[in-house]
Amino acid sequence: MLAHEFMRNAFLAGTFVALACGLVGYFVVLRAEVFAGDALSHVAFTGALAAAAAGIDLRAGLFVVTIGVALGMGAAGSRARADDAVIGSFFAWVLGLGALFLSIFTTNSSGSSGQGTAGVRVLFGSIFGLSGSEARLAALLGALAIVLLLAIARPLLFSSVDVEVAEARGVRVKLLAIVFLGVLGLVAAEATQAVGALLLLGLLSAPAGAAHRLTASPYRGMAMSAALALASMWGGLTLSYFVPSLPPSTAIVSLAVTIYAAAMALGRRAQIPKLESIR
């Protein structure tokens, strides 16, 4: 299986995407911001289409727009987290913009090569279609997101678990929320261009949801979430290599959701980590 170059690229990019999604996802779920992640993945879609419509580099448009919007969402939100009606209203507009750029893009490219292919590729990604340099870039950005997140992990945990106490102890709660959304934007942009928006949502929510049910210790939970995301990624890639009619994103997401369902069936209540366990 690893003799094929496209599989090696898929595993390289997939490993870092999964680790980054698993880690960031732990906090996304803890802070109940999965909807923001979902919105950002669609922002990435619109950003890429905007770049395509303007005729500039897709990747530049995608990263600038996604990270910019993420920072804006953090700045516009309340101290702790953005309201879901706010995200939803903005999100609907972003989708509307996406429809506009798609129509500009398809008119400009004079109806060639099928209306939706660009849109479909951004939505669902094609992890088996990555070139060597694309895979290396995805891995690098994933690693960057992981480092950034680990650097703010302690104060972020603190302020996610108990905003008031964290603020009283001098943690810059608002700044952290903005930085965290920026990292989420980075991961969303990276994952969307490498593996598609669909995988991003599955890998953000399911492994982290399972980890929160399986342990209340925050550091163990972060490790477990990353490990489960990685297991889904490797398992899904292998599965879809041997079953050609099964698209890789479907296989990866299905594995992740199965793990989450199993964790739910174990019947443990999800616990919010205790403040003492953070130090």
Add this chain to the structure above:
Amino acid sequence: MRISDLFQFHFMTNALIAGTLVAVTASSIGWFMVVRRQTFAGHTLSLVAFPGAAAAALAGAPVFVGYFVVCGAGALALAAVTGGGETRSISQESAAIGSVQAFALGLGFLFVSLYHGLLTGLNSLLFGTFLGITDAQVLTMLGISVAVLLVLGAIARPLLFASVDADVARASGVPVAALSTGFLLLLGLAVAATSQITGALLVFALLVTPAATAQLITARPALSLGLSVVIALAVTWLGLGIAYFSIYPVGFFVTSLSFGLYVLVRLVRR
């Protein structure tokens, strides 16, 4: 370029009627959705229509059967994973909804790749083909809108009570869990029915933005519900009118108008 040009063509009349129906239905049910903070669930349900259509195409069944079965199943799945309004942990709820949505899209993608050839319809499913609505579809939408509004009207009072304060409502004998499941089911069916005709994007936009705007303006339930319907109607008519004279999609104009209004109200109220 005159306003009367708008009514010159039959397809445009149909688009206006369908738009009116979607605006009234979506903004009414969306008002409750925003009060209940279930925007994420609403978005998920509006996307579940996609695997529904793909599954129906693959199985050779009529598309609307796929929509209803899958959206109904999606609503029940959401009700199950979010605990039907009982004891909800907000962080687990968001993880569960995200997982349901990702899984549904994953299945949809699988069906599309097994089926080959629905992909051309994917854009119209997501972004809508407002201008190709037939008379039969208008009648279907009329029936669905009336049914949804009747059910919503019948459960409106207890639903509002349960949404605003679940504990007090439960203590005074309101079946909170059943209402919660019933509401998701109603939302799922309404979204399924309308998104197959106008596209998921427009339905989602009309579900959330007018309601969010109206709730910023006034805290009185009846007034803000009415205002939400008025805003939805205004942006839909205006959006359709502008789109008629432009080459760009309806979805863009409707979402931009409603979001612009929302931002304006936020700035003024601050």
